[in-house]
Amino acid sequence: MQSKKSHLNKRPIKVMFVCLGNICRSPLAEAIFKKQIQQADLMDSVFCDSSGVSSYHVGSGPDKRSAANARNHGIEIVHKARQFTIQDFKEFDQIIAMDSSNFEHIVSMENKDQEFKLFRMREFDPKSNGKLDVPDPYFGGEGGFEEVFQILDRSLSNYLDYLIEEYHLK
Numbered sequence: 001m002q003s004k005k006s007h008l009n010k011r012p013i014k015v016m017f018v019c020l021g022n023i024c025r026s027p028l029a030e031a032i033f034k035k036q037i038q039q040a041d042l043m044d045s046v047f048c049d050s051s052g053v054s055s056y057h058v059g060s061g062p063d064k065r066s067a068a069n070a071r072n073h074g075i076e077i078v079h080k081a082r083q084f085t086i087q088d089f090k091e092f093d094q095i096i097a098m099d100s101s102n103f104e105h106i107v108s109m110e111n112k113d114q115e116f117k118l119f120r121m122r123e124f125d126p127k128s129n130g131k132l133d134v135p136d137p138y139f140g141g142e143g144g145f146e147e148v149f150q151i152l153d154r155s156l157s158n159y160l161d162y163l164i165e166e167y168h169l170k
C-alpha cells in the first residue's frame with residue numbers, strides 16, 4: 001500500500017531553512033541536513049536551501065564562528081546569504097523557521113492557507129523541553145554556536161525521519 005504522499009518517481013521534496021540573517025543558523029542547518037541526506041542516500045529525493053527574513057547580510061558567506069564550529073564537526077558550509085521571498089513559499093514544500101520571530105515573520109508574508117507547510121525547527125527536537133527557538137548565537141560567545149550545532153543536528157535527524165515517513169521515501 002502506498003502513502004497518500006508517496007514521492008517515489010517524483011521531483012525532490014524541497015525544504016527551505018529560514019533564520020534572521022542567513023549567516024549563522026539556517027546555513028548551518030542546510031549544511032548539516034545535506035550531510036544527513038547524503039548519508040541516508042536520499043540526494044535524489046530531498047533538496048534543501050536556506051535564507052533569512054532580513055536583508056542584513058545578503059551576499060555574505062557564513063559567519064566565521066559558525067563556519068569554524070561546523071568545520072570542527074567535519075562539515076563545510078557553502079552558502080551565500082539571501083533573503084526569503086514570497087516566491088520561496090510557492091516553490092518549497094516545507095519551510096522550517098529557526099525561531100518564533102522568523103516563524104511569525106513568514107506567516108505575516110503569506111496567505112494563511114499555506115501555513116500547513118511551515119514549521120519551527122524545534123518542533124522536531126526530541127530534547128526541546130518545550131523550548132521552540134533555536135537560540136540566536138550572533139551576539140553571544142563561541143559556546144552558543146556549539147549549542148546551536150547540537151540542537152540542529154538532533155532536530156534535523158528527527159526531521160529527516162519525519163520526511164521519510166510522511167513522503168514514503170524508503
Ligand code: 4NP
Binds near residue numbers: 019023026056137
Ligand atoms: P542568524 O544570526 O539569523 O542565525 O543568521 C544572525 C545574524 C545576524 C544578525 C542577527 C542574527 N544581525 O543582527 O546582523
